[in-house]
Amino acid sequence: MKFWLYYWPSIPGRGEFIRLALEAAQADYIDVGRNQGSAAVAERVHRGDHFAPPILDTEHESLSHVAHILAWIAGPLDLAPSGEREFRRMIQLQLTLTDFVAEIHDTHHPLCTSLYYEEQQAAARTAARHFRADRLPTFLDYFEQTLRDNPFGDDWLVGDRCTTLDLSLFQVVRGLKYAFPNAMTRFDTPRLADLTARVAHRRGIRGYLNSDRCIAFNNDGVFRHYPELDEQT
Amino acid sequence: MKFWLYYWPSIPGRGEFIRLALEAAQADYIDVGRNQGSAAVAERVHRGDHFAPPILDTEHESLSHVAHILAWIAGPLDLAPSGEREFRRMIQLQLTLTDFVAEIHDTHHPLCTSLYYEEQQAAARTAARHFRADRLPTFLDYFEQTLRDNPFGDDWLVGDRCTTLDLSLFQVVRGLKYAFPNAMTRFDTPRLADLTARVAHRRGIRGYLNSDRCIAFNNDGVFRHYPELDEQT
Numbered sequence: 098m099k100f101w102l103y104y105w106p107s108i109p110g111r112g113e114f115i116r117l118a119l120e121a122a123q124a125d126y127i128d129v130g131r132n133q134g135s136a137a138v139a140e141r142v143h144r145g146d147h148f149a150p151p152i153l154d155t156e157h158e159s160l161s162h163v164a165h166i167l168a169w170i171a172g173p174l175d176l177a178p179s180g181e182r183e184f185r186r187m188i189q190l191q192l193t194l195t196d197f198v199a200e201i202h203d204t205h206h207p208l209c210t211s212l213y214y215e216e217q218q219a220a221a222r223t224a225a226r227h228f229r230a231d232r233l234p235t236f237l238d239y240f241e242q243t244l245r246d247n248p249f250g251d252d253w254l255v256g257d258r259c260t261t262l263d264l265s266l267f268q269v270v271r272g273l274k275y276a277f278p279n280a281m282t283r284f285d286t287p288r289l290a291d292l293t294a295r296v297a298h299r300r301g302i303r304g305y306l307n308s309d310r311c312i313a314f315n316n317d318g319v320f321r322h323y324p325e326l327d328e329q330t
Numbered sequence: 331m332k333f334w335l336y337y338w339p340s341i342p343g344r345g346e347f348i349r350l351a352l353e354a355a356q357a358d359y360i361d362v363g364r365n366q367g368s369a370a371v372a373e374r375v376h377r378g379d380h381f382a383p384p385i386l387d388t389e390h391e392s393l394s395h396v397a398h399i400l401a402w403i404a405g406p407l408d409l410a411p412s413g414e415r416e417f418r419r420m421i422q423l424q425l426t427l428t429d430f431v432a433e434i435h436d437t438h439h440p441l442c443t444s445l446y447y448e449e450q451q452a453a454a455r456t457a458a459r460h461f462r463a464d465r466l467p468t469f470l471d472y473f474e475q476t477l478r479d480n481p482f483g484d485d486w487l488v489g490d491r492c493t494t495l496d497l498s499l500f501q502v503v504r505g506l507k508y509a510f511p512n513a514m515t516r517f518d519t520p521r522l523a524d525l526t527a528r529v530a531h532r533r534g535i536r537g538y539l540n541s542d543r544c545i546a547f548n549n550d551g552v553f554r555h556y557p558e559l560d561e562q563t
Contacts, residue, residue, distance in 0.1 A: 145472075145475055145479065146479075147422075148426045148429075148469075148472055158415065158418070160418065160422060161422060162422055162425040162426070164425065165418075165421055165422050165425055169418070182391065185391070185393065185398075185402070188398055189380075189393060189394060189395055189398050192395040192397065192398055193381045193395070196381075196432075199429075199432060203436070203440075207436075207440045207441055207453065207457070208440055208453060208456050208457045208460065209456070209457060209460035209461065209464065209465075211460055211464050212460070217456075220440065220441060220453050220456075223441050223442070223450075223453075224440070224441045224442055227441065227442035227444055227445070228442065231442065231443075231444050232442075236381075239378075239381055242378055246378065246379075
């Protein structure tokens with residue numbers, strides 16, 4: 098199966114969750130934004146069948162929303178758990194990650210996306226302080242416990258093999274370490290740390306992370322490093 | 331199939347999307363929060379297999395996240411489109427609604443959920459102003475166009491029959507009219523208006539809306555009416 102990924106070319110953003118799955122499976126895909134520029138992505142979005150990127154096309158179908166795309170490609174890419182119940186649980190936990198990512202985004206853009214960060218910095222400081230104190234530990238603890246409570250062992254979040262969900266959580270932890278380096282040192286989540294290391298060492302992922310296809314985090318994406326939003330040391 | 335719905339008893343909130351599906355299908359369900367109080371809901375959440383309510387249990391399985399629950403029960407409740415592609419499209423559009431609902435919620439709680447509305451009212455005014463100007467018309471236009479472009483006709487969002495997605499959009503439009511009565515008069519979305527009327531007149535829904543099982547909107551839920559956040563006339 099051949100894939101066309103439509104996402105903004107200059108940020109990892111939400112597109113990176115799809116890219117990691119495609120790269121882990123060494124799938125045949127074209128990163129349209131990187132190849133043809135952001136106008137090609139905008140043109141694709143304006144066709145109207147999707148509300149927003151990332152969009153993933155095959156020759157036969159076209160899907161948007163990270164959790165939905167991943168549920169669709171996990172099987173074909175051999176990144177799904179074996180059982181149907183675990184598959185449903187994978188989708189469910191991916192939707193919890195979706196919520197987590199939205200809350201991370203809103204720390205630097207709490208008021209709206211149409212104002213620059215600099216125009217809502219005071220609100221962002223308040224939002225980030227509450228996020229670091231309440232939501233960040235709640236979400237991290239939840240995923241740490243999910244690993245601990247997996248009846249198949251604590252290597253992966255669901256079942257006994259690596260799924261698209263593990264790749265996504267890896268990306269969220271990386272993004273959080275970029276965005277909130279001080280706050281992230283506070284947490285004792287050994288299973289999450291092991292999972293992150295395990296994903297980083299997979300062949301497809303290791304090669305990708307060292308390639309020029311992998312876009313570094315920067316302050317235009319979901320995960321942004323503004324020192325004033327991090328914990329002060 | 332018998333269902334147990336776990337959601338806070340005093341608000342429609344996100345639980346209402348599940349309730350509407352169960353009621354439209356006149357399904358056999360127990361609304362645990364309404365029957366046993368919010369402590370029973372809290373106890374269910376604290377078991378740890380779900381991040382947050384709504385949670386829907388059967389005798390065999392347990393799911394959370396509105397879009398995920400609806401995808402799971404749409405078939406059994408006879409509220410799914412006939413084709414597999416339409417089913418995937420239904421899930422996708424439900425996830426767009428999920429994002430819309432989160433943005434609606436954030437108009438009154440832009441900074442965090444741990445502060446009261448009154449403690450973040452200034453930020454909420456700015457957030458709501460931008461929401462009414464940018465995001466509200468963008469989302470409403472998108473769903474109006476989705477109805478217009480449905481190759482099966484503009485009665486329903488996907489395929490040629492009522493699905494859980496139509497019930498959810500009905501609830502969002504109702505909620506928006508409660509929250510932003512002035513702003514909502516500005517929009518010319520005739521297909522959305524027809525859809526809302528069509529859903530309201532379905533037998534299961536009409537009976538439910540007139541019953542005491544249906545919780546009125548109030549200022550503790552997702553949709554809240556604060557006149558200062560609406561357009562000023």
